[in-house]
Amino acid sequence: MDMFITTYLVPGLWIVFQSVLMLVCLLLVTAYILYADRKIFAAVQMRRGPNVVGPWGLLQSFADLLKFVLKEPIIPATSSKAVFIVAPIISAVMAMSTFAVLPVAEGWVVADVNLGILFIFAVSSLEVYGIIMGGWASNSKYAFLASLRSAAQMVSYEVSMGFIIIVVLLCAGTLNMTGIVNSQANGLGTMMGLPPSFLDWYWLPLFPAFIMFFISAIAETNRPPFDLPEAESELVAGHMVEYSSTMFLLFFLGEFVAIILMSCLVTILFLGGWLPLIDVPVLNWVPDIVWFTLKAFFVFFCMAMVRAFVPRYRYDQLMRLGWKVFLPLSLAMVVIVAAVLQYTGWAS
Amino acid sequence: MTAIFFYLFATITVASAFMVISARNPVHAVLFLILAFVNSAGLFMLNGAEFLALLLIVVYVGAVAVLFLFVVMMLDVDFVELREGFLQYLPVGALVGFIVMAELLMVLGTWVFAPGAIGGIAAEPIPNMADVSNIEAIGNILYTKYIFFFQVAGLILLVAMIGAIVLTLHHRPNVRRQNINDQIARNPETAIEIKKVESGKGV
Numbered sequence: 240m241d242m243f244i245t246t247y248l249v250p251g252l253w254i255v256f257q258s259v260l261m262l263v264c265l266l267l268v269t270a271y272i273l274y275a276d277r278k279i280f281a282a283v284q285m286r287r288g289p290n291v292v293g294p295w296g297l298l299q300s301f302a303d304l305l306k307f308v309l310k311e312p313i314i315p316a317t318s319s320k321a322v323f324i325v326a327p328i329i330s331a332v333m334a335m336s337t338f339a340v341l342p343v344a345e346g347w348v349v350a351d352v353n354l355g356i357l358f359i360f361a362v363s364s365l366e367v368y369g370i371i372m373g374g375w376a377s378n379s380k381y382a383f384l385a386s387l388r389s390a391a392q393m394v395s396y397e398v399s400m401g402f403i404i405i406v407v408l409l410c411a412g413t414l415n416m417t418g419i420v421n422s423q424a425n426g427l428g429t430m431m432g433l434p435p436s437f438l439d440w441y442w443l444p445l446f447p448a449f450i451m452f453f454i455s456a457i458a459e460t461n462r463p464p465f466d467l468p469e470a471e472s473e474l475v476a477g478h479m480v481e482y483s484s485t486m487f488l489l490f491f492l493g494e495f496v497a498i499i500l501m502s503c504l505v506t507i508l509f510l511g512g513w514l515p516l517i518d519v520p521v522l523n524w525v526p527d528i529v530w531f532t533l534k535a536f537f538v539f540f541c542m543a544m545v546r547a548f549v550p551r552y553r554y555d556q557l558m559r560l561g562w563k564v565f566l567p568l569s570l571a572m573v574v575i576v577a578a579v580l581q582y583t584g585w586a587s
Numbered sequence: 588m589t590a591i592f593f594y595l596f597a598t599i600t601v602a603s604a605f606m607v608i609s610a611r612n613p614v615h616a617v618l619f620l621i622l623a624f625v626n627s628a629g630l631f632m633l634n635g636a637e638f639l640a641l642l643l644i645v646v647y648v649g650a651v652a653v654l655f656l657f658v659v660m661m662l663d664v665d666f667v668e669l670r671e672g673f674l675q676y677l678p679v680g681a682l683v684g685f686i687v688m689a690e691l692l693m694v695l696g697t698w699v700f701a702p703g704a705i706g707g708i709a710a711e712p713i714p715n716m717a718d719v720s721n722i723e724a725i726g727n728i729l730y731t732k733y734i735f736f737f738q739v740a741g742l743i744l745l746v747a748m749i750g751a752i753v754l755t756l757h758h759r760p761n762v763r764r765q766n767i768n769d770q771i772a773r774n775p776e777t778a779i780e781i782k783k784v785e786s787g788k789g790v
Contacts, residue, residue: 322615354637357638357641360641361644361645365644367653371657375614387657390653414722556765
């Protein structure tokens with residue numbers, strides 16, 4: 240009995256505690272990311288944005304949450320009920336479970352697994368099922384068509400994202416997320432004799448991959464300018480047309496958690512994770528988690544700005560960009576980077 | 588603890604595999620197939636083959652099964668109609684299943700009773716998982732000993748891909764297409780002509 244407590248119960252409870260803490264932080268961040276998104280969009284259009292609930296509208300997301308939860312959940316009579324209910328749950332759970340392996344600071348990770356980045360890639364490729372199942376189960380042609388478009392878009396951009404991740408893995412020599420960040424501690428900058436700084440991170444040597452990953456991340460999360468499945472001004476809500484109340488909230492949550500995940504991934508793969516901007520006193524006294532949050536928020540800010548001032552792509556242009564531009568380019572980058580690493584002897 | 592999870596994953600895999608052939612709705616059948624894939628990935632994970640498990644999810648669940656779902660959703664498959672000849676085809680299906688089962692048993696049986704008698708993977712020494720990671724172990728054997736098989740598999744897939752493209756590619760004449768390069772290469776000098784029009788004259 241004692242052995243059971245020490246080997247299973249105590250570590251089990253500790254993991255549960257860590258996961259709950261991570262989830263609570265994640266959901267709080269999601270609430271404010273949502274608020275920031277609306278505020279940034281409003282500022283670009285010279286509007287005020289949400290400013291009524293709480294001081295400066297800070298509690299707006301929580302008011303929205305209450306509103307969603309208190310509404311009546313409507314399940315269409317002709318829908319496939321089990322699939323209809325499971326779809327939003329899959330969407331939200333898959334998005335949130337990726338954060339189990341995401342390190343936010345040195346050692347601050349629920350499960351520091353060896354194949355972290357592959358786990359994230361695998362689980363986030365499951366998110367597409369929430370969309371397909373939701374669209375199909377609604378038994379409505381609008382929801383169904385939107386879900387097909389959305390799923391096709393996500394699958395297309397996943398391919399080039401996979402290749403870009405491989406490029407980073409070749410440079411880092413590990414699939415462990417902490418290892419990827421630590422491998423950016425020295426690089427181009429330190430080769431030139433400078434102290435460890437932002438010049439070492441992978442965004443500089445892998446600049447085309449960095450840009451492609453950023454754009455693919457926007458397309459993967461169905462954000463503007465690639466938000467064709469749910470073009471807000473003309474298509475109501477894409478695959479979520481028939482959803483209301485908490486089930487709609489779960490879809491919405493899954494989408495925003497996926498956006499945060501993409502910001503964190505860009506930060507870890509290309510912007511040195513929690514490494515300080517320049518490794519000199521004062522700057523390296525700042526805690527890891529602050530650097531990580533700042534960088535991830537910077538990436539999100541860029542996504543929000545893109546949303547505000549880039550016009551929407553047409554569907555065929557979107558597919559062309561994914562298959563005819565990003566796929567060959569990222570494939571070429573894999574070959575070039577592998578060759579460079581092999582023949583210069585930089586691969587360790 | 589491992590045993591509990593093994594029985595959990597194994598039960599769900601078998602149950603959902605049964606549901607694949609017994610579900611009334613084709614889309615539900617494909618969804619159960621996906622559940623079976625995910626649970627067999629769990630079984631791989633329990634055996635310490637975490638790379639294969641994640642690859643199974645990325646490739647089969649994340650890509651292949653999505654295409655399955657696409658096709659099944661868009662085709663109007665009536666399973667009740669298909670099931671009419673179920674008893675008629677049952678003997679053939681059972682025979683195929685039995686042959687596959689017997690072959691699997693023979694391969695695994697030789698492996699268990701006389702390791703080394705057959706070549707291939709069973710003859711390889713199993714590397715110590717403590718010093719080599721999963722990926723290194725697979726890479727070491729896949730890109731050295733089995734490089735030709737690996738390349739041939741790749742070539743077969745390439746041929747299949749080219750075949751699919753050739754079958755579906757139609758060049759329709761008289762369709763206006765957007766040429767992005769031409770559009771980007773345009774500049775004000777070539778694209779517009781400015782004319783000075785005197786007032787009251789027209790062009």
